[in-house]
Amino acid sequence: MKEDILKIKLIQIKENNYEINFDDLYYSLALDMLKHIGTTDAILRDDLIYNIFAKWISQNRFSNQQLQTFLEICTDNDHLMKCVGNENDDTVFTRTFSALVIALIIYSHNQKSFLPDNMIFQTKDSITEYYTKEIDLRGYIGNKGWAHSVAHGADVIDELAQCKTLSKKDLQELLVILKLKICQGEYVYIDGEPDRISIAVRSIFMRGHIDRDTILEWLESFKNYNSRENWSIELYHQKINSTNxxxxxxxxLKGSIEDVIVFDKIQYLISNL
Incomplete structure (x- = not known):
């Protein structure tokens, strides 16, 4: 389906309270939506495709098998991994909005437990590879809307962290890649990325698998990026991103955990990075 025709159809569906007359059309239209998930038309991509996906998944419009198919599509080389490693081109929209759909599916799984364990592990591996390789860190792009790779990737990790299938080792791996994304110095985050990452970290901590000593060690590792002797703009950016x-x-974490020692460590680091 051509992009302009899809846009007209989706506008009509949104105006019709997100309903279609025939149930079997939800799935076929969703497949068409995934083909255009990376459009540079912000209204079609964000306001229509993503929001309609979110609405239909919450309304249970798709079978468990159909959701599994969407997950397989979104994590493939034409979606989440499409041209990963490219910077400042439009392929970023395909990757980041595929990530948002993945987050929707994992959220649904956390409510209904319909994905097999192997798909959870495969998705964890895919998002780990993606988040590590993604270097297009732009947030909002003029005339094209949100790219927001760091925030969208963190949203997936937030949902994955709540999957009971993942072990302590898996959660520790997720903490590592989150820290790496926080501590990069090529770009200073200006579009709320630290907030989205902190929500994912909270979900990891709330699983109860990561003990206090491991949390403190992870927090302490942020000091490795502080160097007053060998100053550079990249190190300065790392400090800003880490502090924020x-x-x-x-x-x-306030209201979620009550470990004074953890909060004291965070306060100390904020003052001493």
Whole structure:
């Protein structure tokens, strides 16, 4: 289906309270939506395709098998991994909005437990590879809307962290890649990325598998990016990103955990990075 025709159809569906007359059309139209998930038309991509996916998944319009098919599509080389490693081109929209659909599917799984364990592990591996290789860190792009790779990837990790299938080792791996994304120095995050990452970290901590000593060790490792002797703009950016993240994490964890030692560590790091 051509993009302009799809846009007209989706506008009509949204105006019709997200309903279609024939149930079997939800799935076929969703497949067409995935073909255009990376469009540079922000209204079609964000306001229509993503929001309609979110609405239909919440309304249980798809079978468990259909959701599994969507997950397989979204994690393939034409979606989540499409041209990963490219920077400042439009392929970023395909990757990041595929990630958002993955987050929707994993959220649904966390409510209904319909994905087999192997798909959870495969998705964890895919998002780990994607998040590690993604270097297009732009948030909002003028005339094209949100790219937001760091935030969208964190949304997937947030949902994955709540999957009971994942072990302590899996959760520790997710903490590692989140930290790497926080501590990059090529770009200073300006579009709320530290907040989204801190929500994912909270979900990891809330699983109860990561003990206090491991949390403290992870937090302490942020000091490795502080170097006053060998100053560079990249190190300065790393410090800004790390400090902003720790500030966000402090308030994100408030009300979720009551470990004074962890909060003291975070406060200390904010003041001493």
């Amino acid at each position: 993240f720790l500030k966000s994490l402090y308030f994100t």
